[in-house]
């Protein structure tokens with residue numbers, strides 16, 4: 001390393017993001033339930049669009065994403081002029097930090113908040129600040145107490161990952177209202193579609209000048225590998241993000257496949273109804289087995305064990321059966337396993353293995 005060449009402050013403090021594991025050495029039949037992916041994959045319309053788009057690989061993509069923005073605007077009843085599309089919602093989060101936070105500024109999020117908030121804040125040279133949660137749920141009073149005149153951004157995922165809990169729109173409004181004037185509230189709606197009747201915070205964006213919403217195609221739409229997300233905010237924020245993003249940040253492929261997925265009503269409704277049914281079944285079953293969960297509003301459940309050792313041992317039992325879930329120590333919940341809601345066979349397999357594991361724990365305790 002050259003003594004004179006140094007990265008910007010904060011960058012080497014970033015702990016590298018660890019994605020959900022996707023394979024078990026020596027096992028062909030491993031089932032990945034560690035990244036909140038749609039168990040049915042992408043829909044038929046998205047796949048067909050992907051093949052069609054191969055004819056346009058030599059063309060540069062649109063720089064303004066007008067067609068996808070128009071489709072999003074029509075689908076969710078939003079002004080397309082205030083939508084900005086990115087390489088996953090991760091890119092929108094990164095651009096928000098780049099645009100609004102730097103050295104000396106604070107980026108606030110809650111205790112078990114998404115890891116990308118911290119990473120993006122540090123990448124921008126800003127200081128991450130964590131507010132405690134109450135019973136694994138966002139605590140508006142704690143966030144308001146932690147906000148200072150240096151706070152530039154406040155990130156809330158609602159529903160949150162990895163807890164699956166959420167707070168009602170009135171609480172989000174109270175947070176937006178109570179923040180210092182210099183702070184922008186970002187509502188991460190990665191799981192908003194899973195909550196019937198919830199707009200992801202769009203109404204609050206409309207009502208205020210200090211609220212932005214982010215959304216993604218990675219979860220409900222089954223397109224995590226495609227990398228498309230978007231943001232909706234006041235014009236002044238969208239104007240900043242459009243200046244920061246690359247003009248060709250999204251490929252033809254990303255744009256047309258995302259747009260096709262948005263129109264695949266059959267895939268969307270099947271994914272939603274199966275998720276709701278199996279999530280609640282899995283949650284109830286785990287509770288019966290002595291493994292409590294909070295009521296999840298997303299496409300995963302957070303299983304709470306007695307302690308870290310028990311969670312680690314159960315994780316090993318699941319791995320031994322070819323099931324990959326996520327132990328969420330990096331989110332401050334080392335005694336918990338986050339389990340993506342798979343298809344029916346997957347959920348039954350998870351419940352079966354955890355049931356057998358808990359039985360060995362009971363026998364062990366009785367000895």
Ligand SMILES: *Cc1c(COP(=O)(O)O)cnc(C)c1O
Pocket residue numbers: 036087088089090091114157160161188190215216217218219224227228229
């Ligand atoms: C999965 C997830 C995202 C989505 O990330 P993409 O970059 O759009 O794939 C954003 N926020 C949270 C809380 C998530 O869990």
